[in-house]
Amino acid sequence: MNPRRKKRLLAVIAIIFGVGSAIGLMLYALQENINLFYTPTELIDGKGENKEKPFIGQKLRIGGMVVPGSVVRDESSLDVSFKLMDTGPMVTIRYEGILPDLFREGQGIVAQGTLVEPDVIEAFEVLAKHDEEYMPPEVAEALKGIKHEKPKYNLNNEN
Structure with missing residues (x-):
C-alpha cells in the first residue's frame, strides 16, 4: 500500500472512531434524562x-x-x-x-x-x-x- 492511501485510510478510521465515541458519550449522558x-x-x-x-x-x-x-x-x-x-x-x-x-x-x-x-x-x-x-x-x-x-x-x- 502506498503512503498516500495509508494516510487516507488512517484518517477515515480516526474520523469513524471519533464520531462513534462522540455518539456513545452523548447516549451515556442522556441516559439519566430519559x-x-x-x-x-x-x-x-x-x-x-x-x-x-x-x-x-x-x-x-x-x-x-x-x-x-x-x-x-x-x-x-x-x-x-x-x-x-x-x-x-x-x-x-x-x-x-x-x-x-x-x-x-x-x-x-x-x-x-x-x-x-x-x-x-x-x-x-x-x-x-x-x-x-x-x-x-x-x-x-x-x-x-x-x-x-x-x-x-x-x-x-x-x-
Missing part, C-alpha cells in the same frame, strides 16, 4: 416481556387514578401524599407543592418523579387530566384490552 412511563401495575410487577422493574433513584412518569380517600395533606406545609392505581396494585405518590386545580380523588393523573422505594415515588410534577374524555396516550395504550371493573381496594390493608 423518563420512562409506567402504570402502577407495571411499576410493581415489571414492564414488558422481561418484567423489567425500574431501579431506586430512577426518574420516571407514572399514570393512573387517584384512590378515593387516600389523599393526606400536611397541615403545616404543602406536602401531599396519595395512592395511585390502575387495575392492580397501588403506588404511593409524595408531592411537595400546589396540586393542579383539577386534581381530586378518583381523577386520572400523571406524575413525574423519582422512585424512592419499590412502591413510593417522590414527585416533582403532577398533571391532572382536563376533561372526562382525555387520557394520556401512554395510559390509554397501557389500559387497552383490559376489562374495566370497579377497583376493589382496602385502604386499611395496604395491598
Whole structure:
C-alpha cells in the first residue's frame, strides 16, 4: 500500500472512531434524562416481556387514578401524599407543592418523579387530566384490552 492511501485510510478510521465515541458519550449522558412511563401495575410487577422493574433513584412518569380517600395533606406545609392505581396494585405518590386545580380523588393523573422505594415515588410534577374524555396516550395504550371493573381496594390493608 502506498503512503498516500495509508494516510487516507488512517484518517477515515480516526474520523469513524471519533464520531462513534462522540455518539456513545452523548447516549451515556442522556441516559439519566430519559423518563420512562409506567402504570402502577407495571411499576410493581415489571414492564414488558422481561418484567423489567425500574431501579431506586430512577426518574420516571407514572399514570393512573387517584384512590378515593387516600389523599393526606400536611397541615403545616404543602406536602401531599396519595395512592395511585390502575387495575392492580397501588403506588404511593409524595408531592411537595400546589396540586393542579383539577386534581381530586378518583381523577386520572400523571406524575413525574423519582422512585424512592419499590412502591413510593417522590414527585416533582403532577398533571391532572382536563376533561372526562382525555387520557394520556401512554395510559390509554397501557389500559387497552383490559376489562374495566370497579377497583376493589382496602385502604386499611395496604395491598
